[in-house]
Amino acid sequence: FCQSLLQVIFPPELRFACLKFFNRIFHLFSFYCYFDITEIDGVNTNELYNAVQLYLSSYVSINGSRLSLTRALNSSAITFGLSNNDSIVDTFNGVNMLWEHVVTQRQSQTFSWRPLPEEKRGFTLRIKKRDKSLILDSYLDYIMEKANDIRRKNQDRLLYTNSRGGSLDSRGHPWESVPFKHPSTFDTLAMDPLKKQEIMDDLLDFANGQSFYQKTGRAWKRGYLLYGTPGTGKSSMIAAMANYLSYDIYDLELTEVHNNSELRKLLMKTSSKSIIVIEDIDCSINLTNRKKNNNSNNNPRSYYEPEIRCGSTSVCDGEEGGGNSITLSGLLNFTDGLWSCCGSERIFVFTTNHIEKLDPALLRSGRMDMHIYMSYCSYPALKILIKNYLGYEESDLDGEVLKQLEQVVDKAEMTPADISEVLIKNRRYKQKAVKELLEALKDKGRKENIE
Numbered sequence: 001f002c003q004s005l006l007q008v009i010f011p012p013e014l015r016f017a018c019l020k021f022f023n024r025i026f027h028l029f030s031f032y033c034y035f036d037i038t039e040i041d042g043v044n045t046n047e048l049y050n051a052v053q054l055y056l057s058s059y060v061s062i063n064g065s066r067l068s069l070t071r072a073l074n075s076s077a078i079t080f081g082l083s084n085n086d087s088i089v090d091t092f093n094g095v096n097m098l099w100e101h102v103v104t105q106r107q108s109q110t111f112s113w114r115p116l117p118e119e120k121r122g123f124t125l126r127i128k129k130r131d132k133s134l135i136l137d138s139y140l141d142y143i144m145e146k147a148n149d150i151r152r153k154n155q156d157r158l159l160y161t162n163s164r165g166g167s168l169d170s171r172g173h174p175w176e177s178v179p180f181k182h183p184s185t186f187d188t189l190a191m192d193p194l195k196k197q198e199i200m201d202d203l204l205d206f207a208n209g210q211s212f213y214q215k216t217g218r219a220w221k222r223g224y225l226l227y228g229t230p231g232t233g234k235s236s237m238i239a240a241m242a243n244y245l246s247y248d249i250y251d252l253e254l255t256e257v258h259n260n261s262e263l264r265k266l267l268m269k270t271s272s273k274s275i276i277v278i279e280d281i282d283c284s285i286n287l288t289n290r291k292k293n294n295n296s297n298n299n300p301r302s303y304y305e306p307e308i309r310c311g312s313t314s315v316c317d318g319e320e321g322g323g324n325s326i327t328l329s330g331l332l333n334f335t336d337g338l339w340s341c342c343g344s345e346r347i348f349v350f351t352t353n354h355i356e357k358l359d360p361a362l363l364r365s366g367r368m369d370m371h372i373y374m375s376y377c378s379y380p381a382l383k384i385l386i387k388n389y390l391g392y393e394e395s396d397l398d399g400e401v402l403k404q405l406e407q408v409v410d411k412a413e414m415t416p417a418d419i420s421e422v423l424i425k426n427r428r429y430k431q432k433a434v435k436e437l438l439e440a441l442k443d444k445g446r447k448e449n450i451e
């Protein structure tokens with residue numbers, strides 16, 4: 001009876017208004033101000049939340065008394081975190097700030113187009129009002145910087161894929177990720193040392209080129225096209241690039257992308273310091289020579305919107321046709337348009353076994369800045385493979401054998417993948433392995449000659 005009486009005298013609106021009023025009075029006389037940093041800001045993931053989490057993870061591991069520990073699947077690092085609804089004091093420039101990790105249950109009736117996490121998570125920062133203007137900006141910048149450092153040092157780099165076909169996970173990501181652990185490096189990559197050095201210099205130049213790109217008004221991105229027969233090391237090269245620069249890899253499966261706008265959304269959700277890879281681009285979509293498409297019509301617009309074949313089976317007629325389609329213009333915008341600049345420090349790598357099938361528009365400089373031909377195994381590359389697989393330096397091998405290897409390797413036209421197979425098979429008996437390799441090269445050379 002009392003409860004219902006109270007409901008009538010104090011309806012919820014009035015109670016809410018009173019609460020608001022008392023809150024205001026409290027804040028007016030309080031020494032502190034509060035900042036909420038929620039995990040999901042509307043529909044987007046809040047980058048600051050991730051940065052604070054990472055920053056505090058290094059800090060709480062030293063100072064916290066109750067911590068949550070996590071280790072992602074296949075990851076090599078353990079992450080410390082502040083337990084739910086726990087708090088910790090951090091000091092910056094002599095000023096104390098209190099961080100609280102706030103976790104609440106999400107109300108089930110909340111409507112959303114995609115599944116949201118069951119818990120609402122966020123951090124609340126409490127600082128004295130008088131310190132707010134002095135340190136807040138510099139403190140947040142400091143946190144972002146520290147978080148980036150920690151991410152680079154501790155966290156496994158990630159290999160992302162869009163295999164879910166455009167659907168988003170509960171945190172709004174279209175990409176799925178696993179820790180990236182490919183062991184290929186430029187040391188293990190068998191190719192001409194001069195060419196290798198040129199690529200390494202180019203990559204380093206790019207990674208250190210922030211001021212250059214800013215000064216010249218260019219987007220901080222670079223495109224590499226890797227082409228050559230299967231087994232010449234295109235995938236190994238991408239892994240070596242990522243390991244060299246410590247970048248994440250986004251492996252874009254074009255056949256899983258339904259239209260241009262989905263392609264743009266995927267691009268928007270990639271982070272900086274990453275390599276975006278489209279493997280076998282000639283097989284993913286049909287980017288036929290634009291001249292062929294353009295023969296009947298000189299209108300430049302039609303040139304960018306040729307008929308597009310999705311995957312290797314269905315033929316679609318552009319995004320406007322409503323089918324599963326991405327157009328050449330969509331792909332060009334992806335690499336070169338306004339949307340390609342929505343992040344920075346990104347490398348696009350396309351690979352193909354048939355460069356002649358690609359549209360010249362895709363190949364022009366600015367889109368694909370460097371064309372790298374992955375050739376059959378040359379003599380310098382062969383020496384690298386022998387060193388990697390058998391541990392033999394050049395001086396460990398008989399001079400006559402070396403001479404013969406040098407003579408036959410170019411004629412044989414064997415890929416590094418074929419050669420590494422021969423070496424792996426016989427790697428326990430090193431002398432035998434070299435002999436077998438020589439025989440295999442001679443055999444292949446003979447066959448090539450006959451053909």
Ligand SMILES: Nc1ncnc2c1ncn2[C@@H]1O[C@H](COP(=O)(O)OP(=O)(O)OP(=O)(O)O)[C@@H](O)[C@H]1O
Pocket residue numbers: 188189190191229230231232233234235236237353374415416417418420
């Ligand atoms: N240049 C190379 N240096 C060292 N190892 C190589 C090289 N090329 C190929 N290999 C070996 O062969 C395997 C296959 O190579 P990789 O997948 O990189 O070739 P690919 O050109 O990408 O082939 P595909 O076009 O079929 O994807 C690798 O795991 C690696 O062990």
